[in-house]
Amino acid sequence: MTAETVQPAALPDAPSTGLTPRTARRLAAAERVLYGAGGVLVAVGPHTDLLPLHAAALAAGAGTLVHLWRRTRSGGTGLLTACCRALPVLGLSGCYAAALAAPGAAWWEVVAPVATAAASVIAAPVTRSLGIEQAVAELPELVAAQGTELDVIAPAEDAPADVYEAGIRQMWAASSATGDTTLTDIHRADPDVPDFTAVVLAPVGEAVPRSLDERTVAAVFDVPLAAVTLAPVKGGGPGRQALRVTPAAAAETGQDDDEVRTLWDERVSGPSGVHPGMLLADYRLEEDRLVVLVQADEDRMVELSRNRLARALRVDDPELVMVETDGLASGVVTVYREHPLVHIREATRQDLTMGTDGRIAIGLRHDGRLARMPLYDPELGALTDLLVGAPGSGKSVLLLTLLAAERLSGVVSVVADAQDGMSLPEAEGRVFHFGKGRAAMGATLAALGAVADYREQVSAANGWGSFTLGDPWPLVIATLDEINRVLATDADAHQDFRKWVAGMISRLQLTGRKLGIGIRFAGQSIHLADLGDSDKIRSGARQGTVWLGRVNGSMTRRMATDMTSGAVEVTPIPRYFGAGGSSEVAAAWSGEETPPGPVTAGCAWLIQGGHPSMTRVFRAVKERRTYPGLVALMEAAPIPGLTPEETDVFRQAYAEALPYAEALMVGGEAATIDKAALVAELETVVDALENHRAVTAGKAPAPALTLRDRIMAALVDGPRRTREIRQAVGVGTDGGPASGSVDNALSKLADEGHLIRAGHGIWSRPQ
CATH class of the missing domain: 3.40.50.300 (P-loop containing nucleotide triphosphate hydrolases)
Structure with missing residues (x-):
């Protein structure tokens, strides 16, 4: 409730400031003398060598700023009066600080404090703030003395009755859809226009019902839905809602706006629509498209179907309806006259060059x-x-x-x-x-x-x-x-x-x-x-x-x-x-x-x-x-x-894997070892036995170990991971095997029973 809400005709007398005229004049005179003296002091003081004077002037400004900072936490009338009183002190202290910082003696160092002092003398802010503070403090007591509530102030006996306001209240009270709520603070900016604002007030301790929405209010007053706006009262709770009913303004908006909103409200977001609760927050009608900003009702998740929207909006082709949502509460629906992707250009080098974001x-x-x-x-x-x-x-x-x-x-x-x-x-x-x-x-x-x-x-x-x-x-x-x-x-x-x-x-x-x-x-x-x-x-x-x-x-x-x-x-x-x-x-x-x-x-x-x-x-x-x-x-x-x-690793691995892949694709694991390979392996075994005998007899050098032998040797000390086995047999070194060959050899040794899988990626010899 603000002072502007109270009509002067409802009060017999203006509120008293708490200051007699004589006292107010004396305070104002004393205040103006102080401002005049302060202006002279600020014009002369910075050019002296009096350090205590400099410190006092700067400390006065700093202290005022600290006081204002504390007042911002409380707000209300106290902050208003504090700001009024602080302006002269801050202005003079600021002039003093600027003069101290500037070298020499410029003309503005005299003009600025004199002008500030003159403005303060005219305003007398301290005296005036005392009157404002007292008037606001006494206003609730004055209204209570009249026997009325703050929300609704009855007109005085000699004031003419507002027939239009009375009719609005009667329509609101007569409707069963409004429940126990009341309509307060009714205000019309122009007596010749039916548009008005008001506040919907619920009983004490209760909230305004969710069922009391724009559609219900439009039915109560028999106005277009676009003419009704409901919003929370700033700083208020759920027990009151700000209401704006503007049938005249809605009529001036144009027939096109009414058609779009009416179509959406009736066929999409209404109780019998395809998506109840998906409200039209805003829209724009362009030459080739209609773009609708959708906001889901508070108790709903956003849900928009292309086919259902096309049917509701009377669009023949659902491909002309595009939907974008955030998956929570909002979305954008675009309806095109023709498909926007029929005509498309070719790519350019700039399009296909990767940016810093990849x-x-x-x-x-x-x-x-x-x-x-x-x-x-x-x-x-x-x-x-x-x-x-x-x-x-x-x-x-x-x-x-x-x-x-x-x-x-x-x-x-x-x-x-x-x-x-x-x-x-x-x-x-x-x-x-x-x-x-x-x-x-x-x-x-x-x-x-x-x-x-x-x-x-x-x-x-x-x-x-x-x-x-x-x-x-x-x-x-x-x-x-x-x-x-x-x-x-x-x-x-x-x-x-x-x-x-x-x-x-x-x-x-x-x-x-x-x-x-x-x-x-x-x-x-x-x-x-x-x-x-x-x-x-x-x-x-x-x-x-x-x-x-x-x-x-x-x-x-x-x-x-x-x-x-x-x-x-x-x-x-x-x-x-x-x-x-x-x-x-x-x-x-x-x-x-x-x-x-x-x-x-x-x-x-x-x-x-x-x-x-x-x-x-x-x-x-x-x-x-x-x-x-x-x-x-x-x-x-x-x-x-x-x-x-x-490149060497890739080429070598590809050359080794290609014949293996061809055989594996046709005949599976068994086909990867053909007869020729078996014969060659047997010959290798025979040669190894002969070499072993020769080495034992001291007649020949020991042959190089095969990949299978090196893998088995790497597992002599116990289980190892695949990457450890690869490193042990020389993968990545000059002349070393490819990792794919090692993996294939491990699989074959496991299938033949020479190795067992001791865990995920871990190999060991059988016990």
């Missing part, structure tokens, strides 16, 4: 913003990405766009195409490594695992716990295209081969982040059966990016929905623009054939951090079965490569 632009969002995707995260390190799309969805264009970005950004691209190189033919010869076929994909993973082992050993030797971009190694990203052809349970590959590939993928996902080795999967499905019955690929992608284009199976869409926060519905992407609306129904009714619209290739849900957004990849023009624009971008920079040491 991100590049791969296309556009529906609202025109750039759709960005990280190649690397400065905090997390290398990432795992998952790209899913049916044939013709634009997945290959996205992969080539990413490969061009990697080459422009100095990232080493290791590519394996399980479709024998047919999926990404433009990448061959334009990346560091390009493996064609399913066996090549396995060998590529084995070679990349060898590079990871090398980096791990060097990092451990130097005490490095994380990866630094370019110091000393470049970022490596492995792109595995058509991964379903390798891991799917119905793929034409032996189970042992699928298990071997899945194991290497799992290992790279676990260790690659800290070693600067990222991995990107591309396929037609993310169903577990198509990913080797392993959820590690899908779960690992949650730290990176999921690109979900047009897919054929509903199961994949449901799996993708599980990877989001659930606040936005991931709806299917049609093959053509405009095919998701009522055009087919109209054609069926009229009997006329409807030509298809442009294809939606490149459109996808970009899921990052559980948040999906509708995007489209930059356009790529195809000529003679290739994409010359993307090829030109790729060839605009040299091919990044590994360090010389890493």
